[in-house]
Amino acid sequence: MLYPPAMAGSTREVNFDGLVGQTHNYAGLSPGNLASEKHRGAVSSPRRAALQGLAKMRRLMELGLTQGVLPPQERPDVWTLRRLGLGKGGRGTDAEVIEEAARRSPALLSACSSGSSMWTANAATVAPSADTGDGRVHLTPANLVAHLHRALEDRQTERALRAIFREGPRFRVHAPLPSVTAFGDEGAANHIRLCARHAEPGVQVFVYGRCALEETRERIARTPGASGAPRREPPADPRKYVARQTLEASEAIARLHGLSEERTLFVRQNPDVIDAGVFHNDVISVGNENVLLYHERAFAEGDAAIDGMRQRLRGLGADLVEIRVTEEEVSVEEAVATYLFNSQIVTLPGGGMMLVCPGECERSERVRRRIDRMLADDNPVERVEFFDLRESMRNGGGPACLRLRVALTDEELAAVNPGAILTPTLVGELEAWVRRHYREELRPADLADPRLVDETRRALAELTEMLGLGAIYPFQMER
Numbered sequence: 001m002l003y004p005p006a007m008a009g010s011t012r013e014v015n016f017d018g019l020v021g022q023t024h025n026y027a028g029l030s031p032g033n034l035a036s037e038k039h040r041g042a043v044s045s046p047r048r049a050a051l052q053g054l055a056k057m058r059r060l061m062e063l064g065l066t067q068g069v070l071p072p073q074e075r076p077d078v079w080t081l082r083r084l085g086l087g088k089g090g091r092g093t094d095a096e097v098i099e100e101a102a103r104r105s106p107a108l109l110s111a112c113s114s115g116s117s118m119w120t121a122n123a124a125t126v127a128p129s130a131d132t133g134d135g136r137v138h139l140t141p142a143n144l145v146a147h148l149h150r151a152l153e154d155r156q157t158e159r160a161l162r163a164i165f166r167e168g169p170r171f172r173v174h175a176p177l178p179s180v181t182a183f184g185d186e187g188a189a190n191h192i193r194l195c196a197r198h199a200e201p202g203v204q205v206f207v208y209g210r211c212a213l214e215e216t217r218e219r220i221a222r223t224p225g226a227s228g229a230p231r232r233e234p235p236a237d238p239r240k241y242v243a244r245q246t247l248e249a250s251e252a253i254a255r256l257h258g259l260s261e262e263r264t265l266f267v268r269q270n271p272d273v274i275d276a277g278v279f280h281n282d283v284i285s286v287g288n289e290n291v292l293l294y295h296e297r298a299f300a301e302g303d304a305a306i307d308g309m310r311q312r313l314r315g316l317g318a319d320l321v322e323i324r325v326t327e328e329e330v331s332v333e334e335a336v337a338t339y340l341f342n343s344q345i346v347t348l349p350g351g352g353m354m355l356v357c358p359g360e361c362e363r364s365e366r367v368r369r370r371i372d373r374m375l376a377d378d379n380p381v382e383r384v385e386f387f388d389l390r391e392s393m394r395n396g397g398g399p400a401c402l403r404l405r406v407a408l409t410d411e412e413l414a415a416v417n418p419g420a421i422l423t424p425t426l427v428g429e430l431e432a433w434v435r436r437h438y439r440e441e442l443r444p445a446d447l448a449d450p451r452l453v454d455e456t457r458r459a460l461a462e463l464t465e466m467l468g469l470g471a472i473y474p475f476q477m478e479r
């Protein structure tokens with residue numbers, strides 16, 4: 001298999017985008033995610049959603065980046081509905097399970113039918129081999145316990161990751177953290193890695209929303225803040241919405257991945273922005289190599305958080321390039337509406353960085369103006385391209401939500417299951433597969449249609465063949 005040449009040394013960043021599933025719909029399942037709440041009950045187009053996602057993948061591949069793909073999950077999740085005793089106490093046919101769920105608990109049916117695994121920034125937290133204690137790439141699937149529909153993803157995510165990053169001398173795939181709210185973990189969406197170049201060791205920044213245990217709260221109150229200076233009063237929890245990521249979860253992942261303490265930083269998200277709809281840190285800041293694009297209100301400690309990042313990166317011999325956006329330039333409200341900070345920043349093979357923005361940014365005059373200034377200013381971000389990701393955006397998922405970043409050396413890339421790496425042939429096959437199997441429209445009421453079970457399994461069986469993943473879905477395995 002021929003891959004585009006590595007850009008920096010022999011390590012490159014590979015974006016693994018989530019392929020949108022056939023049940024992509026708007027069920028309003030995520031309180032605190034304003035787009036999800038707003039579009040509850042709207043008519044979705046699974047086909048358009050999947051093709052929009054593939055168009056982004058195709059374009060990044062054409063730009064010479066290595067692009068990966070992660071499969072959707074099996075939905076509707078009849079297995080969970082059965083475990084909950086639906087459909088003749090769980091022993092009925094699939095159609096009986098769906099019928100009883102639709103009648104007795106449409107909320108459970110929609111949670112078990114969500115296409116939310118498409119947002120692979122929430123699939124796992126990843127540490128490249130340059131940062132880990134044992135020199136392997138570590139991945140920990142996120143447990144996503146904050147919301148019922150997302151909490152159903154973790155085991156399937158683990159199976160998919162194991163099929164792609166086979167455990168051995170190169171990769172270590174951990175089990176998800178315990179599924180309890182004290183260890184609420186939302187994956188890479190709350191994680192930033194800063195480094196001089198992808199090939200080099202980095203500073204791992206874990207952004208958390210709250211401390212779950214009294215013991216942790218007391219410890220944090222006693223220890224200095226991110227910059228080493230004494231902390232002001234630790235912030236209160238958000239008042240309106242639940243902070244999804246706990247510090248306890250972030251610390252557990254840093255331990256599992258064998259990260260060095262000097263190169264790891266835990267910073268708290270500003271509770272006020274969580275209440276304003278910033279349910280993940282990647283809605284308010286994004287990093288790539290030594291560049292950090294962030295809103296001035298992103299972090300509870302404000303500038304001290306940035307100072308901490310700058311100091312640690314300096315320790316690795318690199319300077320942080322800060323692209324700070326003020327409230328006056330783009331308000332948090334506008335950031336949430338346009339997802340400016342959920343843009344991807346990618347390093348192009350020829351050098352320089354490009355912003356991968358949602359079309360919503362282009363349509364906002366203020367955001368457009370701020371992007372133009374960013375491109376004109378002295379920093380590595382030189383280009384922007386806008387993508388129509390409207391189907392995903394209406395559920396609160398922008399370009400960066402749709403991808404999981406994995407920095408890989410050439411040897412590691414060669415050990416990845418090649419079926420998960422996009423090629424011009426594969427992307428064409430996936431587009432044709434979507435056109436063959438996906439519905440043009442889906443209404444929440446359609447989730448009661450028992451035909452969806454076979455329809456989705458038929459497509460997923462073909463997909464696992466196409467990607468060479470083996471049996472990863474419950475319907476393919478002995479139960």
Ligand code: SUG
Nearest residue numbers: 027028029030033036121189280401
């Ligand atoms: O977890 N939306 C997802 C969006 C995830 C975005 N990911 C990142 N920011 N990285 C969520 O809130 C909405 C589903 C619905 O309402 O039907 C949803 O799950």
